Amino acid sequence: MLGTARGQGFEHVEAADDAEVIVVNTCGFIDGAKEESINTILEMAEYKKQGSCKKLVVTGCLSQRYSEDLAAGMPEVDHFLGSSDMPKIAHVLEDKAERMLVGNPADWVVSANDPRTLSTRGASAYVKIAEGCNRKCSFCVIPQLRGKQRSRRIEDVVEEVERLVDSGVLEINLISQDTVSYGRDLGDGTHLAELVRRVADVKGLKWLRLFYLYPEKMTDGLIELIADHPVVLPYVDMPIQHAADGMLRRMRRGHGGRRLYDLVERMRTRIDGLTFRTAFIVGHPGETPEEFQELVDFVQWAEFDRVGVFRYSDEEEAHAFSLGEKVTSQDSYNRARRLMSIQRKISKRKNKALVGKRLQVLVEGPSQESELVLVGRHRGQAPDIDGTVFLSGGEALPGSLVEVEIGQATDYDLLGDIDERVDPIFGIGKTYTRPSMVHSASDGRRVLRTV
Ligand code: SF4
Incomplete structure (x- = not known):
């Protein structure tokens, strides 16, 4: 738009x-x-x-x-x-439209020929690879809102990525509603691992991140690619939703809890330096205290890096709306709080372990809190949803990849010094106008300097 x-x-x-x-x-x-x-x-x-x-x-x-x-x-x-x-x-x-323009939700999917203006900061872009979803998760109305899955052709996605990289983008985030199912609707054998390899091979692209990897069809080929390709980030975003067999069945997820233990184990072993983000729903109809405890045990065992916890929302068009045994609002609130507090300690410990490490950081620009402080993200921090790295000391341009030594960690964010001895990486085809840049000095003073 x-x-x-x-x-x-x-x-x-x-x-x-x-x-x-x-x-x-x-x-x-x-x-x-x-x-x-x-x-x-x-x-x-x-x-x-x-x-x-x-x-x-x-x-x-x-x-x-x-x-x-x-x-x-x-x-x-x-x-x-x-x-x-x-x-x-x-x-x-053009002032030619009627008031009501809502059409069929399954009418359209973006293509490389559509005009595009990026709204993301710091040489990063989302690329939609498919629209719609063919699954029937009990709690979800997205298939009704978005229609059946329509995947884009690999060539079309690659063309869009090439254009973005040519304009200076260094990080691509592939998204859809059910990313592991990409290509199945095309009926010609197209699959996600093939798309990921083709996109990752685009010359000049530095980071490729995948979102919404449903656990059921996570193939070994895809895990190998995440583990071995230098451009595909060791970052997995997999909404797991629950871990107890009974709950997974009621949620109509198509697999049991054992598969999740195996999958997490396999990915942790195979993918070096993996950052694992997931999400859970608590308070779904029928969730017993014992099943919630199974989820707690799983979260404590898996030690995910980032976790989103959602309280079940009773939506009239969703299958779960018709299920009995509704969990009270107070119980779902208490369960969400308990899970978040367990996870907070895990996330904090993992963040603290990064102090003293040298990380590559994609500079986004001034922080939202203050124009005087620059922020960026390391490979384990996805745009919009994860924490950031506050940059102090040294100079940097938004949209560049710089080397940073991490000095401090809070629960979710990090603070580090830019190492100016290492040359930054810029997007190909991008011309920088060398703007006046604001940043913090390493001694804590706030300075304005032209770079
Ligand atoms: S939760 Fe995800 S996979 Fe399940 S129906 Fe909704 S969009 Fe599809």
């Missing part, structure tokens, strides 16, 4: 009160996300009264799911688009 808008002569502004058109891209698959989306729409609607906003557009999964209700309850919204309607933003910007 940003790429389309730019192609039509629009400029992307940071502050909402400067915008003539505001697009709210919503999420609508659990209660917390719905609430956040609605609050954001209402907040943005204020700019139609006060700011320069003439058009408010709502898009994404919430408007796909509740288009009629939203249209009736929010007269201040000018247009509604769904989860497969991104190209329709062109008609909206």
Whole structure:
């Protein structure tokens, strides 16, 4: 949508009160996300009264799911688009569109020919390799919101990655709803490991990260690639959801707990320096105290690097909605807290073990808290969801890879000094204008220096 808008002569502004058109891209698959989306729409609607906003557009999964209700309850919204309607933003910007533009959720998947403007910082980009999901996990409404899986052709993904790398991108993050199933719908033998190898071989790419690896079909070929290819990061993002057999069956995950123990063991042994991120749901219907304890035991055994814990959200279109034995809100809250507190100690210990190590860090730019401090990420920190490395001492340009010696660690973040004796790596094809750069001196003073 940003790429389309730019192609039509629009400029992307940071502050909402400067915008003539505001697009709210919503999420609508659990209660917390719905609430956040609605609050954001209402907040943005204020700019139609006060700011320069003439058009408010709502898009994404919430408007796909509740288009009629939203249209009736929010007269201040000018247009509604769904989860497969991104190209329709062109008609909206041309003033040629009707109010309701929500279509079939399975209509569209992005391609290399679509215009693109990056919204990520620091030479990093997400690349969507497929849309939709063919699974039937009990708690999830994403297949209804996104439709059946549609994978892009390998050549199309590679073309997009080549273009991004040519413009200076060093890190690519491959995403979809069910990444290990990539290619199966194409029916010609295309599979994820083949795509990953082709993308990782793109000249100039330094980091390749994979998201949403469902545990059921994690192949040895893919594990080998993560372990051995110098560009594929030893970073696994695998939403495991639960570890007790009974719960996995009720969640309709297609495998039991034994497989998870085996898989985690296999990956830890085979992939040197692995960072393992996962997510769990607590309080799903039927979860007994004993089953929750099995999950706790698993988390303590596995010692994941990063864990997200979600409380079950009862969604009317999901299979689990019809299941009995609902867990009380208080119990699911207590279970989430207990799991998080166990994990916090593990994450802290793992972060502290990095003090004194030298790590390659991708510089993102000034931190959100202060323009005076630069931040970046090492290979084990994914954009947006993991912690960051605060950089002190030395100079660096956003979008470069620098060598950093880690000096301190908090629960989730790190602090380190840039080693200026090691030349930074820049993206190919990128021309830097050598901006005035703000950073911290190693003695703690905040200085402004031109680099
Ligand atoms: S694999 Fe993911 S997107 Fe697909 S149904 Fe399961 S939880 Fe939902």
